[in-house]
Amino acid sequence: MLVDATAGHELLSFMDAYSGYNQILMHPDDQEKTAFMTNLGIFCYKESSLVSETAVSAVLFREEEGKQSPVYYVSKALLNAETRYRQLEKLALALIHAARKLRPYFQCHPITVLTTFPLKKILHKPELSGRLTKWAVELSEYEVTYKPQTSLKSQAERELCCLTKGQSVGIWKLQVDGSSNTKGSGLGLVLTSPQGDVIEQAVRCGFKATNNEAEYEAMIAGLGLAKDMGVKKIVVFSDSQLVVNQMQGSYLVRDNKMTAYLNKTKELQSVFDEFTINQAPRGENSHADALANLGSSIQTTDPKTIPVVYLQWPAVWKDEEEQVNDISNNRTWIxxxxxxxxxxxxxxxxxxxxxxxxxxxxxxxxxxxxxxxxxxxxxxxxxxxxxxxxxxxxxxxxxxxxxxxxxxxxxxxxxxxxxxxxxxxxxxxxxxxxxxxxxxAQISHQPSERLISITSPWPFMKWGMDIVGKLPTAPGQKMYMLTVTDYFSKWIEADSFHQIRDKEVKGFIWKNVICRYGIPK
Incomplete structure (x- = not known):
């Protein structure tokens, strides 16, 4: 509370975030991955190293004169169900946890998230899970924007390092394939984690190799990749009958170069606690085969990142049934x-x-x-x-x-x-x-105006009395009329008199009201 109360003022609390005892030191490469930045110079970095198998955390930074100083550190231990989240879901969980803990900062300042991960697309993608939809609605309260973060390292390498965090437990699956043609040699690697995350590489060989040599190079490169990730249990699939049978000991190796490749592969095999190799049909190994053909076809010596775009509809496709205009034609609520x-x-x-x-x-x-x-x-x-x-x-x-x-x-x-x-x-x-x-339309029989409620719901229990006259003289010298009206049924009792006194009134009420309908209430 003291930190929140004094942030932005000249005085600082006893918990001085600029002191050395509570600073969170980070590797420079990690600082380039994910950050929160405001127009007032407040940063919050969230690195992949702060998203582990059992916890997520975030750091709030402030930048002054080119120097970055940590201000606040938050962390959260993952529950049993949260440990099974995918990597991007854990990153979104770290962001929402930081927003909840550092709510005053998020409410007072516009926040810009600099990240190499597509957090915005993940939070707005159509196939969102229920929890991601809930987090997206919660973050909509704040002025949070997302911008891509540039880095010296390639995005593939950063994602590769990020995917290996905390996923070395379990059995991994490695698919390898080699390709050799007149344009060169290429290798295809597809490594799948126990959680279903896929890491794929297409390797261009700068030397000439036969098909069998390319298959061994792909095997060695794939095992080396798994070794660097700390994988202990792995199942390898290759469509090369020669390589698989030589690894299993069914085929003899007569060539010196093949012997060297086999020894190198056996050396990498000994690193793993559990190792299994199987021959896969070419149709089931098409992913690695496509990467190998890509590596052998591209004439390059520098690493490249080639995004694969999914085109669902042809460029000339047009829905004839749609009669609506494109959303960009006119400015509407859309x-x-x-x-x-x-x-x-x-x-x-x-x-x-x-x-x-x-x-x-x-x-x-x-x-x-x-x-x-x-x-x-x-x-x-x-x-x-x-x-x-x-x-x-x-x-x-x-x-x-x-x-x-x-x-x-x-x-x-x-x-x-x-x-x-x-x-x-x-x-x-x-x-x-x-x-x-x-x-x-059907004719409505309802009254044109609202009905007015009556004060007495009982018939003949409440009457209204009135004297009418002086009227023209009738037979018997009668010139006055005495009337009573029931409030509920509108029933009228009337009689004519020569003159109206208390005697005539009493006789009229007794004869026309009490004797016929009872005593009024």
């Missing part, structure tokens, strides 16, 4: 959310920017279209108001329309997979304006 998800562009107004960031957690972009995550149904396609009118017209009075009411119409639009913010109000307004609904 535009700010799309600009933030694709380009990290936020409105200049801070309140509006906060609102857009909070909303964007529930949306994702699939094939250039914006979709909203629903709770119990598939993704809902987001449409603008012009497209909403077309959808409502088709659902209300189209071929399958039943001229339903506003509430039912909004529910039908939702179950058909569409969403826009004002769908309920628009549906009710459209149903009210429908000409056919007004013409052929």
């Amino acid at each position: 535009t700010p959310i799309v600009e933030y998800l694709e380009q990290d562009i936020l409105p200049e107004d801070k309140n509006e920017a906060r609102r857009v960031k909070a909303q964007s957690v529930r949306f994702t972009i699939i094939r250039g279209k914006l979709y909203k995550r629903s709770f119990s149904s598939p993704y809902l396609k987001c449409i603008n108001h012009a497209e909403a009118k077309y959808v409502l017209a088709e659902l209300h009075e189209g071929e399958c329309g039943n001229h339903s009411g506003g509430r039912s119409l909004a529910h039908r639009a939702l179950t058909q997979g569409y969403y826009w913010p004002t769908m309920r109000a628009d549906s009710s307004d459209y149903a009210r304006r429908c000409d056919k609904c007004q013409r052929f």
Whole structure:
């Protein structure tokens, strides 16, 4: 509490984060991986070394005049279920734990996350798990942005080191293959951890090698990679019948060069506590074979990172059934959310920017279209108001329309997979304006005004009395009329008199009210 109270002021508490006894020293390579940075110079680095098999942690840094000084350190021991999270889920857990512990810093300053890992895409990807969705909603409270962090090391090497943290326990799977052609020789390595994380490499050989020599080179390179990761139990798969049988002792080795390769492989084999090698059919080893062909085909001497992009639809594909326009044509309620998800562009107004960031957690972009995550149904396609009118017209009075009411119409639009913010109000307004609904609707027998409640619910228990006159003279010189009216049934009792005195009133009430209906309450 003292640190929180004095941060940003001239005085510091007794827990001086600039002193040497509580500084968290980090390797320079780790400092380049993940960081939190504000426009006021506050940094929070979260390295892969701070995400282990049993715990996650984070450090809050402050930079002044080029010097970085730690301010706060938080950590969390993982529960039994949390230890089975994937690596990126653990990184997201470290971020959410830092946001909870350092809530005052996150609330007072805009935070920029510099990371080599795609945390933003992970938190906004369509196939999010329940916990990642919950964390994304929780982080939407703060002004957190994500930017890529450049580094001298290649991304593949950083991910390679990160994946090996705490995953040496269990049986690993290694697939190897070698390729040799007129363009050169290449090796393909696919190493799979017990948790399912895959590390793949395509190696270009700078020397000439036969097919058998390339197969041995791939075997040696793969075992060396597993050795560097601290793997103790491994199962190797190769499609080379010669290499597998020579390793198992079924084939004799007659060539001196093959003998040297076999001895080197046996030397690496002795490092592992459990080692098994099997011959895999070429069809089941296609992943390593593709990497080997890639390595033998590329003419290069420098390491490269070649991203593989999945193209789901052809470039000339066009959905003829879609009658809606692209989300980038006109500025609608969709535009700010799309600009933030694709380009990290936020409105200049801070309140509006906060609102857009909070909303964007529930949306994702699939094939250039914006979709909203629903709770119990598939993704809902987001449409603008012009497209909403077309959808409502088709659902209300189209071929399958039943001229339903506003509430039912909004529910039908939702179950058909569409969403826009004002769908309920628009549906009710459209149903009210429908000409056919007004013409052929059932006649309502309800009163045009609300009924007024009465004060007495019992009949003939409460009466109202009045004297009418002076009227024209009737037979018997009668010129006055005495009336009583029941409040509940509106029943009227009346009689005429020559004059009205207390005697006439008493006789009228006795004869016309008490004797007929009883004593009023």
